[in-house]
Amino acid sequence: MLRQFEVELRELKNRILAMGGLVEEAIEKSTLLLGSRDQSGFTQLKSIERKINEENMMIDSICLEVLARLSPVAADLRLILAIIKINTDLERMGDQAMNIGYNVDHYIEDGGVDLKLNLPHMAGLVKKMVRDSLDAFMKDDIALAEKVLQSDDEVDQFKNSVFEKMVTFMRTSPDQIGPALDMILVARNLERMADHATNIAEDVIFACTGEDVRHGTGKAKK
Amino acid sequence: MLRQFEVELRELKNRILAMGGLVEEAIEKSTLLLGSRDQSGFTQLKSIERKINEENMMIDSICLEVLARLSPVAADLRLILAIIKINTDLERMGDQAMNIGYNVDHYIEDGGVDLKLNLPHMAGLVKKMVRDSLDAFMKDDIALAEKVLQSDDEVDQFKNSVFEKMVTFMRTSPDQIGPALDMILVARNLERMADHATNIAEDVIFACTGEDVRHGTGKAKK
Numbered sequence: 001m002l003r004q005f006e007v008e009l010r011e012l013k014n015r016i017l018a019m020g021g022l023v024e025e026a027i028e029k030s031t032l033l034l035g036s037r038d039q040s041g042f043t044q045l046k047s048i049e050r051k052i053n054e055e056n057m058m059i060d061s062i063c064l065e066v067l068a069r070l071s072p073v074a075a076d077l078r079l080i081l082a083i084i085k086i087n088t089d090l091e092r093m094g095d096q097a098m099n100i101g102y103n104v105d106h107y108i109e110d111g112g113v114d115l116k117l118n119l120p121h122m123a124g125l126v127k128k129m130v131r132d133s134l135d136a137f138m139k140d141d142i143a144l145a146e147k148v149l150q151s152d153d154e155v156d157q158f159k160n161s162v163f164e165k166m167v168t169f170m171r172t173s174p175d176q177i178g179p180a181l182d183m184i185l186v187a188r189n190l191e192r193m194a195d196h197a198t199n200i201a202e203d204v205i206f207a208c209t210g211e212d213v214r215h216g217t218g219k220a221k222k
Numbered sequence: 223m224l225r226q227f228e229v230e231l232r233e234l235k236n237r238i239l240a241m242g243g244l245v246e247e248a249i250e251k252s253t254l255l256l257g258s259r260d261q262s263g264f265t266q267l268k269s270i271e272r273k274i275n276e277e278n279m280m281i282d283s284i285c286l287e288v289l290a291r292l293s294p295v296a297a298d299l300r301l302i303l304a305i306i307k308i309n310t311d312l313e314r315m316g317d318q319a320m321n322i323g324y325n326v327d328h329y330i331e332d333g334g335v336d337l338k339l340n341l342p343h344m345a346g347l348v349k350k351m352v353r354d355s356l357d358a359f360m361k362d363d364i365a366l367a368e369k370v371l372q373s374d375d376e377v378d379q380f381k382n383s384v385f386e387k388m389v390t391f392m393r394t395s396p397d398q399i400g401p402a403l404d405m406i407l408v409a410r411n412l413e414r415m416a417d418h419a420t421n422i423a424e425d426v427i428f429a430c431t432g433e434d435v436r437h438g439t440g441k442a443k444k
Binding site: 063068170 | 275296306400437
């Protein structure tokens with residue numbers, strides 16, 4: 001028979017996975033808006049973000065209750081703390097997706113000229129980081145979590161290239177400064193989402209090994 | 223005699239307060255760089271951020287240990303969870319201060335022309351939000367935490383006004399697009415710091431009352 005903690009943990013993990021699915025949907029929806037003048041996409045995005053927020057509060061409340069009732073220690077405790085942190089990162093990704101929604105809304109209002117940046121490709125990279133970080137979480141897969149940490153560079157480079165292209169473009173097309181700025185901000189929001197996926201990967205490594213790999217130090221000093 | 227938990231809690235609260243002091247210092251240092259060509263300020267900022275990161279890992283490690291050893295429940299447990307979250311928000315503020323450092327470094331390289339935006343005033347507003355949110359935390363002052371939530375609007379408005387001024391300026395001065403973009407990014411980083419201070423205020427309210435005031439719903443539904 002499963003321990004009570006394992007039953008609760010399974011529910012929490014499934015909730016985190018479902019929340020990650022909503023975040024992936026939000027990323028996709030927000031960047032799909034780039035090619036669309038259909039306002040209903042933005043309405044759908046808002047509704048996904050609301051669900052993410054509800055799930056965020058629910059998961060926190062379950063974690064609090066599990067900690068109080070079962071007082072887990074060692075690896076079990078680390079797992080619950082990792083879930084609390086992953087939950088926060090997923091919720092913030094929902095906020096970033098909403099920011100992208102607003103940037104794109106503004107961009108469409110400004111004419112929505114195609115600036116050939118292939119941001120949906122960047123969104124695809126970020127979605128993959130989210131999925132991989134949560135797969136790593138579900139399967140205690142440290143190697144996959146480490147792969148997520150490495151993917152962050154590619155997203156950073158993409159963001160930098162968008163930035164440089166748009167600065168050059170703005171210099172020659174001052175009448176397109178608005179849309180170009182919107183694209184810079186979309187790329188920055190995507191890059192921040194990738195940072196959150198990186199945080200999740202670090203939490204997975206911590207939950208699995210007890211090793212704090214943040215800040216490149218390998219371990220917390222005491 | 224104080225309960226063991228209260229002794230540990232006092233140490234954790236003092237550490238959070240000291241970390242908040244480092245964050246305030248980082249905010250001040252990062253925006254002071256705006257008026258300076260002295261690279262030593264940036265070096266100092268990097269050293270403050272390193273300390274914030276070390277403290278971040280230390281506080282997490284103490285919280286884990288306290289949870290495992292003392293298994294707090296109810297208000298005590300909420301407090302430790304609030305500390306874990308506040309700790310994360312403070313660390314992210316350190317990251318934002320570093321982002322500002324890089325933006326300003328780029329801006330100075332680009333000539334550092336004064337764009338009359340009074341960003342140090344905006345930085346002052348954000349620093350006050352950080353200080354007030356942590357004062358609220360130290361004193362269990364819900365009214366002060368609520369005041370922090372309201373201050374966020376002023377910072378948002380300041381950021382929007384910087385954005386609008388810089389877009390107008392870029393249209394007429396395409397040769398100054400680089401520095402103007404840097405100022406937009408500094409204002410956005412400051413605004414994100416204000417968001418983190420808001421998160422802290424929400425955590426304080428949760429720790430004091432058990433009420434989850436995030437996402438404007440007043441309470442988590444189950």
